[in-house]
Amino acid sequence: MKEPINFMLVGVGGQGTLLAANILADAGLAAGYDVKKSEIHGMAQRGGSVSSHVRWGEQVFSPMAGKGEVDILLGFEMVEALRYIEYLRQGGRAILSTHQIPPVAVTSGGAEYPSQARFIGVVEQVTKDYLLVPAVEIAQQLGNARAHNLVILGALSAWLAVEEHIWLEAAARHVPAKALEVNLEAFRRGRALAGQARKR
Amino acid sequence: MKRILSGNEAIAWGAWEAGVEVAAAYPGTPSTEILETFATLPDVYAEWATNEKVAMDVAIGAAYAGRRAMTCMKHVGLNVAADSFFYASMTGIEAGLVIVSADDPAMHSSQNEQDNRRYAKFARVPCLEPSDSQEAKEMVAAALDISEQFDTPVLLRITTRIAHTYSPVEVGERQKRPPKVEKFPRNFEKYVMLPVNARKRHPVLEERIQRLAEFAESFPYNRVELRDQELGIVTCGVSYQYAREVFPDASVLRLGMTYPVPRRLIADFAGKVRRLIVLEELDPFLEEEIRILGIPVEGKSIFPICGEFSPEVVRDAAIAAGLLPESERVVPPDPIKGDLPPRPPVLCPGCPHRGVFYVMKKFKLPVQGDIGCYTLGAMPPLSTIDFCGCMGAGIGVAHGADKAGGPERQIAVIGDSTFFHTGMPALLNVAYNRGKTITVIMDNRVTAMTGHQQNPGTGYTLQGERTVEVELEPLVRAMGIPNVRTVDAYDLKAVQEAFEEALAKEEPAVIITRRECALLPEARKRYLPLRVDRQKCIACWTCFRVGCPAIRRSDEIFEKNKRQKSDIDPLLCTGCEVCAQVCPQHAILFRSEVAPAPTPAGGQS
Numbered sequence A: 001m002k003e004p005i006n007f008m009l010v011g012v013g014g015q016g017t018l019l020a021a022n023i024l025a026d027a028g029l030a031a032g033y034d035v036k037k038s039e040i041h042g043m044a045q046r047g048g049s050v051s052s053h054v055r056w057g058e059q060v061f062s063p064m065a066g067k068g069e070v071d072i073l074l075g076f077e078m079v080e081a082l083r084y085i086e087y088l089r090q091g092g093r094a095i096l097s098t099h100q101i102p103p104v105a106v107t108s109g110g111a112e113y114p115s116q117a118r119f120i121g122v123v124e125q126v127t128k129d130y131l132l133v134p135a136v137e138i139a140q141q142l143g144n145a146r147a148h149n150l151v152i153l154g155a156l157s158a159w160l161a162v163e164e165h166i167w168l169e170a171a172a173r174h175v176p177a178k179a180l181e182v183n184l185e186a187f188r189r190g191r192a193l194a195g196q197a198r199k200r
Numbered sequence B: 001m002k003r004i005l006s007g008n009e010a011i012a013w014g015a016w017e018a019g020v021e022v023a024a025a026y027p028g029t030p031s032t033e034i035l036e037t038f039a040t041l042p043d044v045y046a047e048w049a050t051n052e053k054v055a056m057d058v059a060i061g062a063a064y065a066g067r068r069a070m071t072c073m074k075h076v077g078l079n080v081a082a083d084s085f086f087y088a089s090m091t092g093i094e095a096g097l098v099i100v101s102a103d104d105p106a107m108h109s110s111q112n113e114q115d116n117r118r119y120a121k122f123a124r125v126p127c128l129e130p131s132d133s134q135e136a137k138e139m140v141a142a143a144l145d146i147s148e149q150f151d152t153p154v155l156l157r158i159t160t161r162i163a164h165t166y167s168p169v170e171v172g173e174r175q176k177r178p179p180k181v182e183k184f185p186r187n188f189e190k191y192v193m194l195p196v197n198a199r200k201r202h203p204v205l206e207e208r209i210q211r212l213a214e215f216a217e218s219f220p221y222n223r224v225e226l227r228d229q230e231l232g233i234v235t236c237g238v239s240y241q242y243a244r245e246v247f248p249d250a251s252v253l254r255l256g257m258t259y260p261v262p263r264r265l266i267a268d269f270a271g272k273v274r275r276l277i278v279l280e281e282l283d284p285f286l287e288e289e290i291r292i293l294g295i296p297v298e299g300k301s302i303f304p305i306c307g308e309f310s311p312e313v314v315r316d317a318a319i320a321a322g323l324l325p326e327s328e329r330v331v332p333p334d335p336i337k338g339d340l341p342p343r344p345p346v347l348c349p350g351c352p353h354r355g356v357f358y359v360m361k362k363f364k365l366p367v368q369g370d371i372g373c374y375t376l377g378a379m380p381p382l383s384t385i386d387f388c389g390c391m392g393a394g395i396g397v398a399h400g401a402d403k404a405g406g407p408e409r410q411i412a413v414i415g416d417s418t419f420f421h422t423g424m425p426a427l428l429n430v431a432y433n434r435g436k437t438i439t440v441i442m443d444n445r446v447t448a449m450t451g452h453q454q455n456p457g458t459g460y461t462l463q464g465e466r467t468v469e470v471e472l473e474p475l476v477r478a479m480g481i482p483n484v485r486t487v488d489a490y491d492l493k494a495v496q497e498a499f500e501e502a503l504a505k506e507e508p509a510v511i512i513t514r515r516e517c518a519l520l521p522e523a524r525k526r527y528l529p530l531r532v533d534r535q536k537c538i539a540c541w542t543c544f545r546v547g548c549p550a551i552r553r554s555d556e557i558f559e560k561n562k563r564q565k566s567d568i569d570p571l572l573c574t575g576c577e578v579c580a581q582v583c584p585q586h587a588i589l590f591r592s593e594v595a596p597a598p599t600p601a602g603g604q605s
Helices: A017-030 A078-083 A116-126 A135-141 A145-157 A164-174 A177-199 B007-017 B032-038 B052-064 B075-080 B082-091 B117-123 B133-150 B195-216 B239-246 B263-272 B285-292 B311-320 B353-362 B373-378 B393-403 B416-432 B472-478 B492-504 B542-546 B578-582
Strands: A005-012 A034-039 A049-057 A070-075 A088-097 A130-133 B002-006 B022-025 B045-048 B069-074 B097-103 B154-159 B165-170 B223-225 B228-235 B250-254 B257-259 B275-279 B411-415 B438-443 B484-488 B509-514 B551-558 B563-568
Touching: A005 A017, A005 A078, A017 A034, A017 A049, A017 A145, A017 A164, A017 B002, A017 B165, A049 A078, A070 A078, A070 A145, A078 A088, A078 A116, A088 A116, A088 A145, A116 A130, A130 A145, A130 A177, A135 A145, A135 A177, A145 A164, A145 A177, A164 A177, B002 B007, B002 B133, B007 B032, B007 B097, B007 B133, B007 B154, B007 B165, B022 B032, B022 B052, B032 B045, B032 B069, B052 B069, B052 B075, B052 B082, B052 B097, B069 B075, B075 B082, B075 B097, B082 B117, B082 B195, B097 B133, B117 B154, B117 B257, B117 B285, B133 B154, B133 B165, B133 B195, B228 B239, B228 B263, B239 B250, B239 B275, B239 B311, B250 B263, B257 B285, B275 B285, B353 B373, B353 B411, B353 B438, B353 B492, B353 B542, B353 B578, B373 B411, B393 B411, B393 B416, B411 B416, B416 B438, B416 B472, B438 B472, B438 B492, B472 B484, B472 B509, B484 B492, B492 B509, B492 B578, B542 B551, B542 B578
Parallel strands: A005 A070, A070 A088, A088 A130, B022 B045, B022 B069, B069 B097, B097 B154, B228 B250, B228 B275, B411 B438, B438 B509, B484 B509
Antiparallel strands: A005 A049, A034 A049, A034 B165, B002 B165, B223 B250, B551 B563
C-alpha cells in the first residue's frame, strides 16, 4: 500500500513550475504510484500567479487537494508561497525558494513586498517543518538561473523514498537535452542541501 | 507503457487510434491542445479553421465524404457553431463524427460557464463525458462507433479539469479503416435540408434518440458501483472523482453517457439506495432528467450551481446538508498573513497593444473590446476598454451605439485572429450601413492569447506548411472602407495621428496597428533593454501610466517631490520604447542611445 502524498507547486507564470510538476508526476508514476496533475492554463500564465497540484497514491481520484490537505508545498516565489499557504495542512512540510518577483503592484504601485522575517512569521504559523532554499542563487552559480526548479525538486527528493535514478530519468524526459546537464547538477545540489539540513 | 497525458492530449491520441483522418478547430482555452497534439501525429489532416462554425462544417464535410472526423472547441465556440451542429444532427453522417466541447466551470479563461450538455438535448445528439484521461481517450473511439452505428454526430463534453488534468494513459496503435464511401454521397433526401426533406428527417432523429436511450442501458461507461446503500450518488465527468474522494463508501452510478440517460438503470439504482443525490457541476442536467422519470432526487439543493467543484466544495456542501458528519470537515490553517500584493494577469513587457491603448485613452471615447490579450487593456492603469462580450461582438456593438445617436464617436478594437473569426462580417456591416465607427485592428501577427497559433494572417498552417497570407488593407478597402491607415503599434506619434485623421472625417475608418507579439521568437531576437538616466528623471511617474511590468521604482529619491525615481528591469524590458516616448524629460534612453548589450552566456546564438 503506497502512502498517498499531495503536492502543490506555486509560483509565477514563466518560472517553470509546470515543468517541475511534470517531472514530479512522471517520477511518481515511475515509482509505482497512481498520479494526477492538475493546472490552469490561459490568462494565469501571463506573469500571473500559477499553481499546480500533483497527487501520488495507490489510487488517486480528485485531480487537486483542497485547503488544508496538501502534504508538501513547493514555493518557487515568496509571495506566491504565502498566497497559497493555507492549502498546506497544519504541520505539513514545505520547500520554499527565497526568490522574490515583485508584482507590478509593488514595482510601480507602491504596495509592499513582504520581508523575509514576515514571510517566515506566516509560514511558521502553519508549519515548523520547512526548508528555505536559495534556489535561484544556486542555479545561477551553475550558470543557468532557469534550473532553479530542479534545485527545488532535488531538495524534495531528499524527503521522499524514491530512488535518485528515477528522478534523474524523469528529469531527462522533460528537460531539453542541451540544458540537461546543468539541470541534473541543480537537482543534485538541491538534494545535497536538503540532506545536510536533515542531518543537522 | 503508460504515459501521463492531459485529457486534451488523450483525446488527440484517441482520435488518432480510432482512425480520425480530418480534424478542424479554432483555438480556445481549455480545448486548444487537442488539435495541437493531433496535428503532430502521422497520417492525419488537421487545420485551424477561421472560426468554430467553419471548423464544424469542415469536420462534417469530411464525415459526409466517408472519413472519420473531429472538431474541437471551447464551450462558447459551440454557440458560434450551433447552426451547423443542428443541421448535422438532422442529416447524420457517413463516417464517424465527434464534436468535442470543452466547458469551463469557474470561468478560468471564459466569459461565462454555460453547460453544453444542454446542446446535446437541444439537438438530439448523444453526449459522452469522460472522468479522466484514459477514459477521454477511450471515449473518442466509443463516440465514433456510436456515431456510425446510429448515424449521428456525437458530443464529447469535457471540462477544464478533465482537459488540463494529467493522468496515466495506455497508448495504442492506429486502426486502419477504409473510407465509408468513395465519393461524396449524392443523397438528396438525407443531405439537402430543404423543408420537404427536413420534415422527413425530424422524426428520424426523434426515433434515433429513443434507440440511443435503449443503447445507454448497456453502454459500458454507464457503471454502477454498489457499496453502502444508505447513499446513492449519480454523477459524471470529473465530479465522479470528487464523489469517490469525499464519499468513499457510497454507492455510485457513474454515467459516461449523460444524454440520453438510461432510464431503467437509473430507476434500478434508485431502488437500491435509501437516499439518491446527483453530483454534477453547473446545471442540474441529470437531476432534471431523473425528475422527469418521476424519481425523487436531490442535487442543486445541496451542491452549488455556480463555479467548479473541488473536494472541499463538495465536502462542505455535504456537511451542511447532513450527508456527512461535522467531524469530516477539513479545517485549513488560518495564519495571519496581512495584505499580499496581488498579481493579476497583465499585458506582457513589450506588448504592442500597450502603447495603442495609452494613446487611445487620451481621446476619452467609448471603446468596444473583443476577446484576446488586448482585453487586458480594460485593466488599470490603461483602463481603456468599456465592453467585452464574446468573439467578434465589439464592432457590432460600436456600430449599434453609433446608430443610437449618442454624442461620441465609437471605437472598436479587435485582434487579427478575432477579426478573421467573426469581425469581418461586422466590419462589412459598418460599411454597408454607412456607420462611422473607427475600428482598430490590433495585428500582432498571431493568435496570441491561446498560445501562438497560426491564422490566415501568419502565412503558415497548423501543420507548418507555407500558405497565403491575407492582406488586411485591400480586404478592408474591398468591403467599402477607403479610410485605412496602417501604423507601427510601437510608434505612439503615428498611432495618435491615425486617430486624429480618422476622427476628422464623419466616415468609417480602420486603423491597423501592426507589430508582432513580443513573445514570438523573431521578436525576442531584437530584445534590447532600455535604461533610465537618473540625472534626468524627475520622478513624475508618467512612465508608470503605461502599465509595463518592466518599469519599477528605484531606491533613488528625487529631492523636489520626495518620490522614487524610475528604473527599468533589464530582465523584463524588451526595448519597445513606448515608455521612452512617453517620458517628458527624455530620461528613458531609446534603443539607439543604449549600448547594445553583449549576448549573455547561453543566450541566443
